[in-house]
Amino acid sequence: MIKINKFEIENVKRVKAVKIEPTANGLTILGGKNNQGKTSILDAIAWGLGGNKHKPSESTREGSVVPPYLNITLSNGLVVERKGKNSDLKVIDPNGEKAGQQLLNSFVEELAIDLPKFMNATGKEKADILLRIIGVGEQLHQLEREEQEFYNQRRTIGQIADQKSKFAKEQPYYPDAPKEPISASDLINEQQAILAKNGENQRKRQQLAGIQSQYAAKGQEIEQLKQRLQQAEAEYAELGNDLEIAQKNTLDLQDESTEELQTNIQQIDEINRKVRANLDKDKAEEDANNYRAQYDKLSGDIEKVRKQKTDLLTNANLPLEGLSIEGGDLIYKGQKWDNMSGSDQLKVSTAIVRKLKPDCGFILLDKLEQMDLESLEEFGKWLEKEGLQAIATRVSTGGECSILIEDGYVAGQEQVQTPQQQASETKTWKAGEF
Known part of the structure; x- marks a missing residue:
């Protein structure tokens, strides 16, 4: 030198x-x-x-x-x-x-004979001089731009997630409501189907009663008309078979109540209101979770970029041990320029001038x-x-x-x-x- x-x-x-x-x-x-x-x-x-x-x-x-x-x-x-x-x-x-x-x-070196020009420069100007010296300025600026973009996206996503979570918490929830809205026409059709089924059951019961009546009449006719016993017995046997079949058909029959459906039809607006409220709450919670997932991913992206910046400066040939750049500011021993001692400021300035x-x-x-x-x-x-x-x-x-x-x-x-x-x-x- x-x-x-x-x-x-x-x-x-x-x-x-x-x-x-x-x-x-x-x-x-x-x-x-x-x-x-x-x-x-x-x-x-x-x-x-x-x-x-x-x-x-x-x-x-x-x-x-x-x-x-x-x-x-x-x-x-x-x-x-x-x-x-x-x-x-x-x-x-x-x-x-x-x-x-x-x-x-x-x-x-120009700054060696005019050191105040460096010492009075802004923090960004000092950092830019150092980055120019070690040759990583453009790479670091690109990483800082990426970090800022990820940070802005994460902040927006986080705000939306908070809004969705707040909205979900404010919504009422009805655990007794169905998962999907119900239709009045569907309930009426279901009611009509049950009524039709019940009508068919009633027809079968009436059929049973008629056969029973005929069976009884034939029995009396057999008693009264011995001369027609053979014919009556044949008819009786046939009716007995019909009776057996009819009994089997009606053995497990059970009428269904339409009372709940009738109540649901009357309360359909209230039920659907609860269903929609539950769906809104579920959707808000789902949205909040999705945005939280995006927020976490962006946090990972930011940490990845920050590590790249750290690695870039760690591997750079810096003029002074303990000297670095963070957020566009010159840092020495963890302190920004305005927090450095006068001695440290002179050390940093002199080391950078020597490196130039x-x-x-x-x-x-x-x-x-x-x-x-x-x-x-x-x-x-x-x-x-x-x-x-x-x-x-x-x-x-x-x-x-x-x-x-x-x-x-x-x-x-x-x-x-x-x-x-x-x-x-x-x-x-x-x-x-x-």
Whole structure:
């Protein structure tokens, strides 16, 4: 990874003259009071490495007639210089060959010199940057669309199922009612059939009575008319056979009552009302069960998609352990961005910037005064462990500061006027060793 070995800056914004060699691995804090030139140093480095799009609107120090001067030496041997009236860029490689901004752009990550651009981005923008880095953005977005579609369907199905269940519970139920509605014409036809059957039974009974009467008459006739005994006996025998048959036919006859049918005919509207109520209740319960089944299936589909998303991110080459994306938000150690500690926010930002351009081994950080000393120490140790370099500013003069900036100079560096400075009557510091 390429880092900043040293830099010299003169007459840029509030900077008069500084020469600094930042720590190669870890955190270099430029401390000092407000309006001393700390942020101007970072702006100058960003301009030197990032090109004129990072050039401050008022790049020349107020009161100076000497143009800005930048000289940055990188760990790969490149020397980046801006000087002269137009602050022209000159890049010289270790072999003495000249190059330009295109070479710097090949390894200097835009967000490394403008980290607030990432840190102030929305949660979705941060997540999109990470997804672009690990190459699973489109797949994850497709899975999220599928999950949302399943979720919307499930919510609708669940609402319908609840409505059906509520409707079913509100319906009365009559356990004594038949399963299907009854027809008055069917009951009347059934009644008529029974009456016809009963009429046939009555005819057979009358037939029995007639035969019995004839039988008795013939018996008397046999007694009275002995002379006709033979003929009467034959007729008697024949009638005896008929009697036997008639008795057999009527032995198991039993008349059926039409009272219940008559009652049902009279109550048909009430019965059918109960039947329809029961059918409505049964249908509502059946519908509710069907929608519940659909709801459960969609729940399974959602869990399947969520597992695919988890597997996709689990198998992805993420820049930091514990970093993930859930619901379109960047998550680190289970926390969204606004719930992360300042140290964790910097870790996440730095790791993602490094992943964007692995050759870029440094970042610039402005205004770290909001971070407590413990968090600063933790972040510094993490940088050292990862072999990364951070140059940061902090409104402080405490022991946590690596270098103090006072009135555009590095505190403690020897102040010497150069001939050019003397000619311009503009006092500055000679870049001294740090």
